[in-house]
Amino acid sequence: MIPLFATRAAVEPLLEQILERQRAVVQSGRYILGPEVEAFEGAFATYLGRRHCIGVANGTDALTIALRALGIGPHDEVVVPALSFFATAEAVVNAGAVPVFADIDPDTHCLSAETAAPAIGERTKAIVPVHLFGNVAPMGELNELAAEEGIAVLEDAAQAAGASLEGRMAGSFGDAAAFSFYPSKNLAALGDGGAIVTDDDDVAEAARRLRNHGTVAPWVHEQAGYNSRLDELQAAALGVMLPHLDDWTGRRRRVAREYREAGLGELVKLPAETAGAEAAYHLFVVTTPRRDELAGALATTGIESRPYFTTPLHRQPGMAIHARDPMPSAERLAAEGLALPMGPALDRESVEAVVDEVRRSLAT
Numbered sequence: 422m423i424p425l426f427a428t429r430a431a432v433e434p435l436l437e438q439i440l441e442r443q444r445a446v447v448q449s450g451r452y453i454l455g456p457e458v459e460a461f462e463g464a465f466a467t468y469l470g471r472r473h474c475i476g477v478a479n480g481t482d483a484l485t486i487a488l489r490a491l492g493i494g495p496h497d498e499v500v501v502p503a504l505s506f507f508a509t510a511e512a513v514v515n516a517g518a519v520p521v522f523a524d525i526d527p528d529t530h531c532l533s534a535e536t537a538a539p540a541i542g543e544r545t546k547a548i549v550p551v552h553l554f555g556n557v558a559p560m561g562e563l564n565e566l567a568a569e570e571g572i573a574v575l576e577d578a579a580q581a582a583g584a585s586l587e588g589r590m591a592g593s594f595g596d597a598a599a600f601s602f603y604p605s606k607n608l609a610a611l612g613d614g615g616a617i618v619t620d621d622d623d624v625a626e627a628a629r630r631l632r633n634h635g636t637v638a639p640w641v642h643e644q645a646g647y648n649s650r651l652d653e654l655q656a657a658a659l660g661v662m663l664p665h666l667d668d669w670t671g672r673r674r675r676v677a678r679e680y681r682e683a684g685l686g687e688l689v690k691l692p693a694e695t696a697g698a699e700a701a702y703h704l705f706v707v708t709t710p711r712r713d714e715l716a717g718a719l720a721t722t723g724i725e726s727r728p729y730f731t732t733p734l735h736r737q738p739g740m741a742i743h744a745r746d747p748m749p750s751a752e753r754l755a756a757e758g759l760a761l762p763m764g765p766a767l768d769r770e771s772v773e774a775v776v777d778e779v780r781r782s783l784a785t
């Protein structure tokens with residue numbers, strides 16, 4: 422049996438340390454917005470090279486709150502890639518704005534300036550590049566495009582903790598960035614969690630206010646916000662894990678290299694890193710027109726694989742009123758993409774077994 426995610430084995434050695442920190446939280450009786458959240462926010466901001474980090478309840482709220490903190494609201498349009506997890510577009514709707522879909526680059530699976538530009542119009546207020554599967558969108562050209570258009574950039578870095586582009590961490594490029602600590606993520610809580618990072622004092626202040634019912638002083642609520650705080654128990658666990666993220670990312674990159682070295686690229690299309698990027702390989706998604714057949718064959722030999730986002734955002738029933746023209750690259754990835762086993766604890770033997778099985782099943 423080769424699991425799709427082998428994250429648990431990497432976290433196992435830290436379990437005692439995590440439980441010790443969480444025991445101290447339980448004994449302190451302080452569960453919401455206490456010292457663990459503050460410490461983690463400081464550590465994560467420093468790790469990313471950002472001035473502010475605001476811990477929230479999950480990655481979806483991180484996106485929604487960040488959009489609102491950036492001043493996005495009713496009647497504003499926000500450009501999002503046509504292929505991502507639903508939350509990327511959902512957050513735009515929940516912030517009161519209108520998602521406008523743009524196609525992805527067929528190789529990197531992310532928005533590029535070329536694919537985003539046609540979706541920008543008079544009402545566009547922001548673009549949300551998604552660092553899909555742990556790759557990093559080409560932030561240089563996207564920031565340039567946004568500057569020309571006078572619009573904001575919110576990075577959806579939910580899948581990209583630990584990734585970098587030209588030496589800068591994913592999440593450090595946009596006006597703000599949103600992270601998810603959902604349990605399957607590269608930096609994972611033991612439940613839900615998320616964070617917003619930014620260098621802008623006003624955006625940070627607005628996000629802090631919004632995550633806590635719009636509170637500006639005891640019992641004074643300046644606006645309707647959310648009950649969306651990262652909690653102390655999750656922050657304690659994340660605080661233990663963060664120092665290990667670079668090691669885990671390195672191991673994921675080693676697995677990606679081993680897939681390439683074992684000749685997987687001769688059998689299926691491999692994911693391409695954006696020029697200058699060191700992807701964090703949250704998922705290792707290959708593309709083949711024989712996707713469903715391949716997934717079936719792998720399952721019979723105990724190798725887990727999974728198609729991701731098989732319905733692109735512009736074809737989701739919940740986005741029907743925002744539907745757009747065909748998006749060929751997004752549709753192709755939805756129809757042909759397959760995530761193969763990936764994780765910091767995956768060994769070379771397993772990688773080679775996966776490649777052998779892909780070779781065998783596609784040989785006929």
Ligand SMILES: Cc1ncc(COP(=O)(O)O)c(C=O)c1O
Nearest residue numbers: 479480481506508579601602603
């Ligand atoms: C690209 C992307 N954006 C947003 C989210 C939302 O994060 P969460 O599940 O923590 O709400 C996720 C993950 O679930 C994601 O993969």
